[in-house]
Amino acid sequence: MSGTPQVTSADLFQQMKEIEDPEEKKSFGESVNTLKQELAEQLPQESTEDQDKAAFNIAPPSLDQLQMEMGHISPVTATIFHLQELFENLGFSVATGPELEEEKYNFDALNIPDNHPARDVWDTIWVTTEEGQKNLLRTHTSPTQIRYMEQHKPPIRMIVPGKVYRYEATDATHETAFHQVEGLMIDTNTSIATFKGVMQEVFSRLFKQSVDIRLRPSYFPFTEPSFEIDIKFEGDWLEIAGAGMVHPNVLKAGGIEDEAIQGFAFGMGVERLVMLLTGLNDIRYIHSGDLRFAHQFGLKRTK
Ligand code: FA5
Numbered sequence: 001m002s003g004t005p006q007v008t009s010a011d012l013f014q015q016m017k018e019i020e021d022p023e024e025k026k027s028f029g030e031s032v033n034t035l036k037q038e039l040a041e042q043l044p045q046e047s048t049e050d051q052d053k054a055a056f057n058i059a060p061p062s063l064d065q066l067q068m069e070m071g072h073i074s075p076v077t078a079t080i081f082h083l084q085e086l087f088e089n090l091g092f093s094v095a096t097g098p099e100l101e102e103e104k105y106n107f108d109a110l111n112i113p114d115n116h117p118a119r120d121v122w123d124t125i126w127v128t129t130e131e132g133q134k135n136l137l138r139t140h141t142s143p144t145q146i147r148y149m150e151q152h153k154p155p156i157r158m159i160v161p162g163k164v165y166r167y168e169a170t171d172a173t174h175e176t177a178f179h180q181v182e183g184l185m186i187d188t189n190t191s192i193a194t195f196k197g198v199m200q201e202v203f204s205r206l207f208k209q210s211v212d213i214r215l216r217p218s219y220f221p222f223t224e225p226s227f228e229i230d231i232k233f234e235g236d237w238l239e240i241a242g243a244g245m246v247h248p249n250v251l252k253a254g255g256i257e258d259e260a261i262q263g264f265a266f267g268m269g270v271e272r273l274v275m276l277l278t279g280l281n282d283i284r285y286i287h288s289g290d291l292r293f294a295h296q297f298g299l300k301r302t303k
Pocket of ligand 1: 139140141142166173174175176178180220222223239240241242243244265266267268269270271272283
């Protein structure tokens with residue numbers, strides 16, 4: 001448009017006011033009116049229907065204008081996906097199990113009979129069905145060991161990621177609902193040395209740097225010997241997983257009677273790994289729904 005003078009009818013009428021000679025003023029006015037009329041006739045005429053349509057024909061806003069917030073993968077899911085990939089590379093299969101679990105799988109088959117003091121270690125949320133059957137929200141992913149052994153013959157290499165629930169007070173390292181990745185490897189020659197090798201491989205790849213790992217003797221009714229895996233975090237040791245060599249009673253409960261078969265199992269706390277991976281010092285942020293936290297983990301905007 002640059003260089004082309006823009007003249008409106010208002011400009012012309014303003015110009016007319018400045019003409020002093022009445023005759024000249026009249027003739028100028030008539031010319032302006034004629035011009036205005038001719039221009040109006042040349043413009044396309046819109047019917048009422050066209051005008052109605054135009055009223056609704058609003059251009060959709062572009063993505064740019066919308067500034068939509070897109071969903072994204074949470075650090076917990078991303079860590080589970082990464083672990084799945086690492087274990088799959090070592091020949092492990094990925095399985096699942098129910099969150100609403102039977103007492104038999106969560107406790108009895110894991111060598112924790114009724115009235116066993118170890119039941120108190122896991123504060124349980126019980127769910128009694130209308131038929132009176134006493135179920136529970138699984139307190140750990142270990143019941144999937146039994147379910148898997150019932151369906152598969154050794155050699156077994158499997159992991160099960162999933163959500164677990166505990167009726168306990170929260171603090172900076174404890175949540176009431178969190179995720180674990182269970183692992184089970186049994187064969188004729190699987191030893192503690194195999195277990196250490198697998199853990200070292202997985203953790204060094206997960207953290208992409210060397211991390212200080214410590215195995216601490218512990219107690220679980222379903223493993224013998226049992227240990228806890230700690231990783232150093234901000235100068236302190238953070239407990240990452242429980243583990244051990246699978247107890248013969250557990251193999252038996254899973255239908256494996258062959259004495260030559262042995263192996264290890266572990267249960268890792270995924271939120272604790274997220275804390276280590278991100279430097280987060282309070283686990284409660286992870287599921288808080290606070291967008292200031294979520295925005296730090298790849299929440300994408302279109303603008
Ligand atoms: C268990 O749950 C065992 N089932 C683990 C296991 C599996 C042992 C197979 C032997 C063989 P534990 O209660 O220690 O163990 O939990 C395992 C891991 O889950 C812990 O090391 C920790 O990383 C994580 N964890 C435990 N409680 C919480 C909690 N309240 N909040 C967040 N993470 C937790």
